[in-house]
Amino acid sequence: MSETLDTRRALTVGTVTWDYHSIEAAGLGDLSRLPVSLKVLLENLLRHLDGRSVTAADVRAMAGWLEDRGRAGREIAFRPARVLMQDFTGVPAVVDLAAMRDAVAALGGDPARVNPLSPVDLVIDHSVTVDVWGTPDALARNMETEFRRNAERYAFLKWGQTAFDNFRVVPPGTGICHQVNCEYLARVVWSKDGLAYPDTLVGTDSHTTMVNGLGVLGWGVGGIEAEAAMLGQPISMLIPEVVGFRLTGALKEGVTATDLVLTVTQMLRAKGVVGKFVEFCGPGLDAMALPDRLTIANMAPEYGATCGFFPIDAETVRYLTFTGRDADQVGLVEAYAKAQGLWREPGSPEPLFSDLLELVLDEVEPSLAGPKRPQDRVALKDARAGFAAALPALSPDADITRKVPLSDGRGAIGHGDVVIAAITSCTNTSNPGVMMAAGLLAEKAVARGLSSRPWVKTSLAPGSQVVPDYLRAAGLLEPLEKLGFAIAGFGCTTCIGNSGPLDPPVAEAVDSEGLVVAAVLSGNRNFEGRISPHVKANYLASPPLVVAYAIAGTMNVDLSSEPLGAGSDGRAVFLKDIWPTGAEIQAAIARHLSPDSYRTRYAQVFEGTGEWRAVPVAGGRTYGWDPRSTYIRRPPYFDGMTREVPAAAGDISGARPLAILGDSITTDHISPAGTIKASTPAGRWLIEHGVSPGEFNSYGARRGHDAVMTRGTFANVRLRNEMVPGIEGGATRFKGEGDVIAIHDAGLLYGDHGTPLVVVAGKEYGTGSSRDWAAKGTALLGVKAVIAESYERIHRSNLVGMGVLPLQFPAGTDRKTLGLDGTESFDITGLAAGLRPGMTVTVTVRHRDGATIAFDALCRIDTLDEIDYFRHGGILHCVLRGLIG
Secondary structure (H helix, E strand, O other), X not given: OOXXXXXXXXXXXXXXXXXXXXXXXXXXXXXXXXXXHHHHHHHHHHHOOOOOOOOHHHHHHHHOHHXXXXXXXXXXXXXOOXXXXXXXXXXXXXXXXXXXXXXXXXXXXXXXXXXXXXXXXXXXXOOOOOOXXXXXXXXXXXXXXXXXXXXXXXXXXXXXXXXXXXXXXEOOOOEOHHHHHHHHHOOOEEEEOOEEEEOXXXXXXXXXXXXXHXXXXXXEOOHHHXXXXXXXXXXXXXXXXXXXXXXXXXXXXXXXXXXXXXXXXHHHHHHOOOOOEEEEXXXXXXXXXXXXXXXXXXXXXXXXXXEEEOOEOHHHHHHHHXXXXXXXXXXXXXXXXXXXXOEOOOOOOOOOOOEEEEEEHHHOXXXXXXXXXXXXXXXXXXXXXXXXXHHHHHOOOOOOOOOEEOOOOOOEEOOXXXXXXXXXXXXXXXXXXXXXXXXXXXXXXXXXXXXXXXXOEEEEOOOEOHHHHHHHHOOOHHHHHHOOOOEOOOOOOHHHOOOOOOOHHHHHHHXXXXXXXXXXXXXXXXXXXXXXXXXXXXEEOOHHHHHHHHHHOEOOOOOOOOOOEEOOOOOEEOHHHHOOOHHHXXXXXXXXOOHHHHHHHHOOOXXXXXXXXXXXXXXXXXXXXXXXXXXXXXXXXXXXXXXXXXXXXXXXXXXXXXXXXXXXXXXXXXXXXXXXXXXXXXXXXXXXXXXXXXXOOEOHHHOOOHHHHHHOOOOOOOOOOOOOXXXXXXXXXXXXXXXXXXXXXHHHHHHHXXXXXXXXXXOOEOEOOOOHHHHHHHHHOOEEEEEEOOEOHHHHHHHHHOOOEEXXXXXXXXOOOOOOOXXXXXXXXXXXXOOOOOOEEEEEEEOOOXXXXXXXEEEXXXXXXXXXXXXXXXXXXXXXXXXXX
16 A cells, blocks of 8 residues: 555535535455444544555554554554634643743744644633522622633633634533534534545543534543644544444333443443543434434443544434534545445444443432442432442441531431432533433422422533523423522533532531532532532432432431322322323423524624623733733743754662552542642642632632642542551652651652652542642653553553653552552663663662562553653643754
């Protein structure tokens, strides 16, 4: 095969003719049963075949996937059509781009060369906090507070919108980025300069995968990697294994898409699909609504896969039409998918996969997941027993009968009582089926005289302005409001940690008496310390179940057989009495949803509210940094940078452990997004700089300021560092001895001594969000290497992108077999001889008594591109040197 192929063909749709790169014309053999997600990758290679970044050998390897099923581990270069951001991750990305412009200017280059080459959409959706809830004016008051708190950030993003090409901002109050993506931004088939090709993307949020439900291939990356993609760098990846997930049958009456996705998540986590694609197939798709597919695709980070892909079919076309897409665009999608072999037809032969799981939809039952992880599914009928079983690990006192009176006289609470019930997040608010179900259940509950318990903080935060349109049209917003589910904001609230304060009497009772209380939310994440610092037990559930638990007020009830409460007539009301039927839900959807609502809501999506339009815009190609700002500061990554590539990586000698951690350490543990406590290094720094605790905002909102975020690294209130047994929070001991101090403070001490640092961890290190500050903060604390038993995909990549060495223990060796307590030192040798993907290095552990033990660790720098990034000191350094080149 030569390095050029004649694959360009014509496709006429209506009166317009498009060119496209035909897989069939490449002459690569019979690829009809290649997974559809891989056909998208193959087209990407054909379109960018240049003999340099993409070679004929790469194309042959992809076409030969059916022979090795992705186990050969070949590296390819993927170029997404676009990039999606939300503001928590988008602000630091724009900060980095602004800092790169400064660095290019300092090195004698043209700052304007730092500019997105691919289209970038940033949706401001993560900055609204539920400070006010349960009242009709909650939305207006929360948005007022949001604009006041985030004035600097919003002005900075407006500067970015004017300073950079190919960069659009969707203003606050519009919706959640993934729902906006699916309902408006995604095209499914992209077109530019007369060429049609698949809509692909990477996003700076893990749940970018939601759009996989539309047949759009994309996944979450760290902000660091997304910035490189914006600047024209390919995404380096290994040709993946693809696990098929075959669905048959249909969901039973009373079972929701949320119950289904929690079941899928549990199954795939147990299977182990980290670093793999998952592609759904089978006759169960024939009648599966597109919003249900979006729900499943959204949770791909929770089941650990790179993506959760659904092929394009007639349901995709129906959804695009229903959500108001242009008819010509819809026609292009169908014609292109059929011409390119991306179209799924019921009854056609299914693709061949690396492995296959099967689920009979009829077997799915009502479920929750918790109290700590999305994959920990528990059947509704077992939820009470599940909480009771989890309680001893959460509290030394497991007396469920103990009650603590609230100081305001509104009752008494104890272990297991629900203090937060939130309908939130893109996973479920994108799905009219479960949202209508919640509204109908609320309507029936109100009619029976039921109400939410007084200690429950209730909130509704839709992912799109379309949601209240159809709830209001159906007469269901009013009963939701009567139960306390008034709209609190259009954004990612409780699920990201923006749940806001509890009522003071509730918080006082919880903290003073050590109560293990619960949150029930329709989100996708329930990791420790994420939802609220006061809440240790967090459960994911469907929106109607969220409403039901707000009424019950406790996890200590079996809602499948015990009453929610007493109605106005004094008689017991059971969940089955008010649960809406499938026919009722579908009738409400048919009557009250229409394409007009989508067209109207998205007609001026970039205009924003009056508050947004009033945000001032500073001009200039480079940003005018304000040294007084506590939100935005030029990061130190490029300080002292030269045009020359640094010398080869050297060995690491005498490193000390900063933290020794267990399994399933999430990026929330490493870099929390939620509340900043006044007693932490970040809180103390803010107070020193004139910020009162009431104006701290959140870690997520302050990701544009390295001083705050470095102090917040490893600051999660639920982090357990084994160097300080029995203590929760970001604490350690200097050299493993002496007083307990903050991890950040220890990092400063080690830096003063010139001591390199390591972090030691267990399995699945870096689970969860694509949080670049989890790697940035690690690097800025002086950590040179992480040694873990295994890694989640995005965080491993981010560590490399920040110049931190990810190493993996060999089987049979871990922190426990080595007897680590934090007093050891580490030598890492073999780096100076030259880095290679997948090489081994020698780690020598020197114990306090002088005894040593050495082992070979796998270097998890997986590709040649990553070798280059690491040699340069990070991916952005590599890109920057290329720009000034």
